Amino acid sequence: MDIGKVIGTVVATRKDPSLEGTRLLTLQPLDENYTPISKPIVAVDTLQDAGIGEIVYYVTGGDAVGVLPGRRMPVDVAIVGIVDTVSLDEKTIKESPSSVI
Numbered sequence: 001m002d003i004g005k006v007i008g009t010v011v012a013t014r015k016d017p018s019l020e021g022t023r024l025l026t027l028q029p030l031d032e033n034y035t036p037i038s039k040p041i042v043a044v045d046t047l048q049d050a051g052i053g054e055i056v057y058y059v060t061g062g063d064a065v066g067v068l069p070g071r072r073m074p075v076d077v078a079i080v081g082i083v084d085t086v087s088l089d090e091k092t093i094k095e096s097p098s099s100v101i
Contacts (some may be wrong), residue, residue, distance in 0.1 A: 002058055002059075002060070003032075003056065003057050003058075004027035004029045004030055004041070004055070005030055005056075006027060007026050007040060008040075009025055009026065010042050022044050024043070025043055025044075026042055027040060029041065032088060034086075041076075041077050043078060043079050044075045046068055046080060047079060047082070050079050055082070055083040058077055058078060063078075
């Protein structure tokens with residue numbers, strides 16, 4: 001599992017039937033300190049709840065294909081949760097910028 005920040009959406013007028021009812025989002029992969037790493041990627045939002053600016057965690061490869069029970073999707077990246085905090089050790093807890101009001 002990795003973390004990333006939702007930075008945009010992808011609009012597709014046509015997509016594989018197994019993706020019907022899902023949203024495609026653009027993610028900026030982050031390290032544990034919320035520093036951007038690598039290039040942005042496209043992910044399917046299996047939660048249907050992630051919004052722009054939120055920090056999420058995602059799975060890739062074979063783990064992403066079968067995230068939704070009884071449904072196999074032709075995807076490489078799937079969002080599976082929204083991050084509240086990242087604990088680096090017992091003394092250091094980093095809150096997600098999207099969870100701070």
